[in-house]
Amino acid sequence: MKHPTFGLAIVGLGASLAPLDIAVNVALPEITRHFQLALGDVQWLVICYVLVYSSLMLVCGKLGDLLGHRLIFRVGMLISAVGCAACAAAPDWPLFLWARAGQGVGTALAISCTPALATSLFPESSRTRALAGLGMAMSLAAVVGPFLGGVLVELWGWPAVYWVRVPISLFTLALSGLLPSPKPDPRPFDAVGAVLLAVCMSTLLLSLVLSQRREAPGLAVLVLFATSLAVLFVYVQRARRVPEPIIRPALFADPAFTVPNVMNALAGLAGFSILLLTPYYLVNVLKLSALASGMVLALAFVGSLTGAPLSAWLVARIGQRPTAFSGVTLVGLGLLPLAFTGAGTPVAVVAVLLFAEGVGQGLLNVAYTDIVTSTLSVRDRGVAGSLALLTRTLGTVSGASVLTTLHAMGAAGLPGIDGFLAGYRFAFLAAGGGLLLALLLSLVVPRAWSRRA
Template sequence: MTQKHYSKWVILSAVVIGSIMGPIDGSVVNIAMPEFTKIFHTNITTVSWVSMTYLLVVSSLMMTFGRLGDMLGYKKLYQYGLLTFSISSAILSLSVNIYMLIIMRAFQAVGAAMLMSMSSAIITSVFPPNERGRALGINAMSISIGLAIGPTLGGLLLKYLGWRSIFYINVPIGIIGYIWAHIVVPDNKGVAEKFDPYGSISFFAFLASLLLFISEGGTWGWSSLTSIVALVTSIASLIIFINVENKVEFPMFDFSLLKIRSFTFGNISTLLNFMAQNTMTFLTPFLLQHLGFTTEKAGIIMTSFPLVMFVVAPLSGILADRYGAQILSTIGALISATAFFLMATLTEKSTMFAIMARLALFGIGNAIFQTPNNSAVMGSAPKNRLGVASAFLATMRNVGMVMGIAVGSAIFTNRLKVYQALKFSSNAAFMIAIKEAYITAGIFSLICAFTSLVRNNVKLIQGKD
């Protein structure tokens, strides 16, 4: 029986369901962290592994699932992702101790990795080049919605339904998403190539150990035995991975993609953009706390960033379809850099509006950068490599997130110690240290603007990439 063909916009709605689940779940779980320490009678360090495990597994497996998507079909992997995410969420709600919670978050991350690696591939495969930016913009808008409503939803669920509800609420959404994707997303046969297990394992080991080193090295001590082992494991695994990929007939990652200028510089730009973005989202709540804002007001202030992205991302996508990524992404990165430098001008007397205006400007810059950049990267990849291209882009995004938090927090804490040692007042030391971290993130954005500018301009007019 032949499958009915649905409108590409209907197909996009099925992708949006999967795209919004991860951001909501992630932000809801972050809100619940203090609750977990009380419920399971444990400490913050142990509870942090609830998020860290998820991030490590998601980041390290996306390339594997991207390759499997090219081989087995994007729809099939996407549905497996929805199913895995939903089942693991149901089991998470039954957790009896913190260790069960951490282990099941790893399984939930497997489902999230499938969803994240397939979403852009499905969109790129069904939308023509002159509409791809708009579609990716709407998908980006759904992610912004998830990030915006997650904290509020998490607070309400924790207050009225208890911590288990933050997990079992995923189950009906996942089931609906699975059924809807089964009905409307078209099948694609994939490519008849063999899977590369050694490349997959070595890449997983490389990225997992690298992210572990970056995120935990400051806690362990950069020269500690644990940190050195993680770094050496990462370097050795990368060498093995490159060696394996150059020998096998069907490698997990097609290195010829890196010869495509727009693909390479677009991914470098993504890495830099998310390094800057996560420096902002990680450090700003500490600034707000220092300035004396209540938790409720801090939540409102932080929401200004994703809400502006929600409005601007679709408009940015429409512009991307007409003008391409080179100019738009460069302008977006420069606006983001400007927002960082303006954040560095804040004082102890800065108003709520002054901070929100800067975060809103940052949201505008990110929205103008991300949608055209994503569209250009995906448009530059061959049709039979959309899964790997989508996964590589998502991997750069996640690595940038981890690096942003690590670099931002390292600069802030180290500079804070310096100024405290110089006998600065606690207020002055804090403000100068956080301003230097913002300036560093602004420099990341300036470099991002440069890498966006030197890419080939991918024309997205009249169906041309």
């Protein structure tokens, strides 16, 4: 492509549809009232979407490797447009959930191929800069999402948060014809392995989601989790026999590859504490307005936006793994002090910590994705990018369950604000401190963070 930066902008626009879904969070009260839902039922709006796109991510990445990343990306854009329109026009709640699942399919197809498309536009020597540009686009969308959602809901109601993404999807679809389109790869597609992986991911994620719902039977959660492990075992055994599995389990036999994957998931888990708990702290403890709290929270994403190009700069000088290590360290150091905040903490201090955590996430995301991309073969760039996105999603979904439990443990039956603040502090102590402890333990595998690994 003559103008790779323009191509990266096209890919970034398509990738932004996923973080723009944050706008839906602003519309949740309106959606709840429109469909006359119980508070617990509206969570299925998020569950349907996350379960579908996470379960299909690796499979869609593999399809991109075999059929062409541009083709799968374009199909994803089309399905995303249809899914968003169907959500906006849904006449009842069941049809809305089906439309939401369809939107998840489109997201899986599109976003799974964005890292591969971004790196294909530039020479291999500029791979990290391409990933940084993609990371910046997604961080920018995450910053804009809540504000855009608030404006759209205020002016046109909750359907607008879905309608607005229809022209974005179609515009990206039209422009994506300019992206390079390599010839299809003649390697076979392991359909059975794809089904096994999708079932494994969906049952694992569903068990994590249901574990935080009091009405869900504990036995059902355990059965789902055990099923995911059993299906994973079957997949691993099968992958050793087929010539072209979706992803090779042997990759994870190398601790130097496994450790960064695990730490990326843990950083996603720990970092989710900001989105899950800090809004309540800002509004109920520091007594900020909704607008002011939204602006403070946005600093975490501004930090990610800043950290992405900084990561590319550092990778070129100190290497991928030391940069990723620095990112995890900064995430932990940003989260841990939040465990010692209270009603008298200056807002500026909280803002600085959120920004620092965001910079750490930006450093980690780009460097970690570069590690995975460089480890896998060039012909498996779709799987590499999908894996990088999937580990973060697994951490986030796990975080919703783990952090809720930690907060309840820390509150220990204390009433009101005192109980919330005790739980808040305990959750951040565990999240930030636990992440730093896990990072310290990972040093027993020196190659995991060595520049020469």
